[in-house]
Amino acid sequence: MIRAMFALVAGTLAFAAGACSATWAQDTARPAGLRIGMLGAGPAIEGASAIERAYAQALGMPVTVFAAPDFPTLIEAQVRSDIDYAIYSASAYAVAWKLCGCIEPLVAPSGRDGASGVKAVLIRRKGASGPGTSTVSSGPRDDVGVLSLWGAEEASAPTSGASTSEAEKAFLAGETQELVGWVVDRAVGGPDLASGTLGRLTAAGLDPQEVEIAWRSDTLRFGPHAVRKDLPGDLKTRLRNFLVELRPSEPDLYEYLEAERQGGFVRVSPDDYMPAVALVEAIRKR
Incomplete structure (x- = not known):
């Protein structure tokens, strides 16, 4: 997935330096206001009108929401400066940052339980090691799946791909001795070893x-809400404050932006995504 993202937006590298050098205020050809890019299956984003009105009221400027069919399209649009603001997965943000270096994260969602992200884990039956141990990678096709690729390098035998359910069934049946999965991580309290893959295995009888x-x-x-670095500093501050306060003040609007993680947005910095950048670079070099 990561290599495909790089391949699909490789053409942006030729003009990325120029796109990053023009400042937001100097771009006289751009439409007025803030342009937000989001993933959408069709030409319209659910709740787009409500999102545009709320952002416009908070920022005091016109706001337009654009739909992108996939992350490569979203990345290319932001690197080209066709949009100012994008909602990414962690790995998609890392690809965009590697291509351009012209973006920065403002906020990221959190879970109601304080979850801030995920960790890949290599689950091993006690006493199992050495040749003959079979490993099956597990995880959905998103950031968790990307992390699982990283975890597979730590396994004691080559990994074999499988769907999440197939991988977990094989492990529960004793057909494999190792499983690459994931658990939720919290900013306070650390990883929750009863969540994710381990939680499902325990519920199934392990x-x-x-x-x-x-x-x-x-x-x-x-994944973060990321903006181009050349946005005015006061605009970035207003955006961040608006988003951090959004969940308690406008929960319905928050759900349009983040339906899954209902703990509200928290401030993040580029340092929070350095592990994602390192992971993307490692996968790219394979």
């Missing part, structure tokens, strides 16, 4: 005492 966590990755933060 005795937690029979396994160990042989390896865990750095935390991959939930």
